[in-house]
Amino acid sequence: MNASLAKEVNRIIGLIGLSLLAAILVGHFWPLIVGLLGYIIWSTRQLFGLYRWLTQEDHTEPPDSNGLWGEFYTRLEHLFQKERRAQENLQGIIHRAQQSVNALEDVVILIDQHGYLEYWNQAAERFMGFRASQDLGQPLTNLVRHPKFTSYLAKGDFREALEIPSPVDDNRILQFRVTEFGVGEQLLMARDVTRLHHLEQMRKDFVANVSHELKTPLTVLKGYLETLLDTIPEEQGRLRRALVQMDSQSNRMEALVSDLLLLARLEGTEANNLNQAVAVHGMLNRMRENALALSADKHHRIELDVPEDARLLANPAELESAFGNLITNAVKYTPAGGHIVIRWWQDDKGAHLSVSDNGIGIDPAHIPRLTERFYRPDNSRVTQTGGTGLGLAIVKHVMIRHNGRLEIRSELGKGSTFTCHFPPARRVSHPAAIAG
Structure with a gap:
């Protein structure tokens, strides 16, 4: 038994014993009643003192007491001190974490399960224009x-990441990534790209300008080559x-x-012009003949499995370019006697076009990069077929413009789809009005 508890028990037993002795001496029970009532009043005062100590706003030293109540005050004070130390450590960790996040150049935003702003770092204030005084707790989409x-x-x-202009500066492009955690909560990170x-825009402009400038001299060169070929004797x-x-090389160029x-x-x-009702059957039938x-x-052996009433809302020229590249590739990379x-x-889930062959196939390791411009899993075979290395890149961009996607499945020696x-x-x- 705890020493303080033992002292308190002995005190109660002693009080009861003295009260009984006094009752026997006077021949009445009132000394016992007075003794017990006095102990109850003392304990009640201790209880009220404990309540006042626990409910005060500023923490102070515990009231003076003895016995079991004194031990109780001492243990509570130790628990409070331990809790304060834990809170101080937690506050220190939170403070250091906030300092670390604020030191980041990237935007960090926390959103609760209802889409309201819970926290953001200083980069969010610079790039997004957030203000703690008015934006905390607001819906992010507002x-x-x-x-x-x-x-x-x-x-x-x-x-996939999203790239949009900064809300406070249209000339600054931010790339957003979202991570979900907890119950519907989200962590948004954005970096200045x-x-x-x-x-990237300079690269695109350079390629477009150079390609445009090459077009005229190539046309002239091809014209003279055709003239020479017609005039040179056998x-x-x-x-x-x-x-x-x-x-041949000028044609490839x-x-x-x-x-x-x-x-x-x-x-x-x-x-633009993406909502024409294109007659898919007629377009694919012409491509099959070509x-x-x-x-x-x-x-x-080229098989066409397309319903005659198949139609799609699309840009006819872009659609023809994408489908034509897929079918031409199948012809180029399928050995003689193959089946397409x-x-x-x-x-x-929508509308779907598949072009399958039983040709040479592609190593699955190359599939994630096939739609990159000029990416060639096998340079030798591309050179033999005269490919430009841009066909699948064109297909990918046409699909993006039509809110679609390109799926590639292949196995070496067994063909591709x-x-x-x-x-x-x-x-x-x-x-509807049909283009095609």
């Missing part, structure tokens, strides 16, 4: 009203072979410039 940002949060798919954006075989090779200009237009202009002519010496299937279908997935909003389920 402060960042860019349509792409609102749609990005509503969609809930944060696998203005410099990278400008460098007897001058060595010269004709040189001219044929020059013509012309295709490269054409693809570069198309890619520059897809990347550098706003998407593919058969291209593969005449390879004797490919062009298939179109619609379901609840390239599938274009369009969202349900681009399906056409009623008669």
Whole structure:
């Protein structure tokens, strides 16, 4: 038994004993009642003193007491001191964490499960214009009203980053990434990518300008080569072979410039004219005929599985460029006698086009980079087929402009399947003006 508790028990026993002895001496019970009542009053006073001590705003030393009550005060004071030390340590950790976050050049924003601002660092004040006096607890979408940002949060798919202008400076580009944690809470981080954006724009402008400048001299060169090929007699075989090779390479150069200009237009202009009802069957049927002519010496079997009433809301020229690249690639990389299937279908997830072949296939390690411009998993075979290395980059950008995505599946030696997935909003389920 605790020493203080033992003393308190002995005190109670002693009080009861003295009160009984006094009661026996006087022949009445009132001394016992008075003794017990006195102990109750003393304990009640101690209890009220404890209440006053616990409810005061500023912490003070515990009241003087003895016995069990004194031990109780002492233990409570130790607990309070331990709690204060824990709070001070926690406050120190929070303070250091806030200092570390405020030292970051990147924007850090915490949002609760209802979309309200809980915390942000100093970078958010610089780049986003937040003010603690008026913005704390406000919905984030009330402060960042860019349509792409609102749609990005509503969609809930944060696998890709979002780039939008800063709310306080249209010339500054911010890249946002969102991490979900807890119950519906979100951590937003944004970094300034203005410099990278400008460098990328300079690269695009450079490629577009150079490609445009090359177009005219190439046209002149091809014109003279065609004239020379028409005038050089067959007897001058060595010269004709040189001219044929020059013509072949100039054609390849012309295709490269054409693809570069198309890619520059897809990347550098706003998407427009995307809601024409395109007759997909007619377009793909023409492409199949062209593919058969291209593969005449390879004797490919090209199968078309497309409903005659298949239609899609799209830009016809861009759609033709994307589908044409996929079908041409299938012809180029499928050995003689191979089988190519062009298939179109619609379901609840949208409209879909797949181009499958049983050709040489692609190592899965290369698939994530196939849509990069000039990326070539095998330089030798691209050189043999005369590819520009831009076809799949064009397909990717066309799909982005049409709110779709390109899916690639392939296996070495077994062939490849390239599938274009369009969202349900681009399906056409009623008669309309058809382009195609």
